[in-house]
Amino acid sequence: SEKGIGEPTGSGPAVELxxxxxxxxxxxxxxxxxxxxxxxxxxxxxxxxxxLEVRLAYSELTAARKSAERYKTALLPLSRTVADETxxxxxxxxxxxxxxxxxxxxxxxxxxxxxxxxxxxxTAWSNLERALGGKIPSDLASTLSEEPKxxxxxxxPPAPAxxxxxxxxxxx
Numbered sequence: 001s002e003k004g005i006g007e008p009t010g011s012g013p014a015v016e017l018x019x020x021x022x023x024x025x026x027x028x029x030x031x032x033x034x035x036x037x038x039x040x041x042x043x044x045x046x047x048x049x050x051x052l053e054v055r056l057a058y059s060e061l062t063a064a065r066k067s068a069e070r071y072k073t074a075l076l077p078l079s080r081t082v083a084d085e086t087x088x089x090x091x092x093x094x095x096x097x098x099x100x101x102x103x104x105x106x107x108x109x110x111x112x113x114x115x116x117x118x119x120x121x122x123t124a125w126s127n128l129e130r131a132l133g134g135k136i137p138s139d140l141a142s143t144l145s146e147e148p149k150x151x152x153x154x155x156x157p158p159a160p161a162x163x164x165x166x167x168x169x170x171x172x
Contacts, residue, residue: 050131057131061124061144068121071114079110 086103089095125144129136136144 053131054128057124057128061121061128064117064121064124065144068114068117071110071117075110076114079107083107 083100083103083106086095086100090097090100125136135141
């Protein structure tokens with residue numbers, strides 16, 4: 001039989017096999033290795049970001065704690081003392097009503113700022129827990145929430161009242 005152009009040269013079923021002589025699948029292997037390296041870099045970047053967030057949250061918490069301690073141990077007692085002394089001076093008619101009102105207002109402002117510092121402390125506490133991904137470990141939590149070690153200044157005893165001395169010419 002005569003064969004035309006483009007007709008099969010053999011008769012019967014034909015099987016085509018690819019022999020992977022030169023295809024070692026280097027492209028897919030290189031692609032997988034590149035994805036693996038990219039994933040490792042992504043994990044390292046996330047770890048660094050998490051460490052940074054934890055450090056920042058911890059430093060915010062310690063700063064807020066110091067601020068709250070300062071208000072509790074120094075500023076509140078001082079504002080209370082100033083208000084009390086202003087009231088005593090008013091009683092002795094050395095100061096006016098407006099001075100007493102100003103001292104009380106400053107005392108209330110100090111208390112309000114103390115409450116704000118406590119709010120900042122607990123906000124920083126929750127931010128640290130969020131950065132850690134759970135509760136703060138108990139050993140760290142005990143050092144962060146314990147009472148301040150600085151004791152407020154001991155109250156000064158009142159000055160002795162001046163004793164009245166009779167004048168020389170007066171007779172008792």
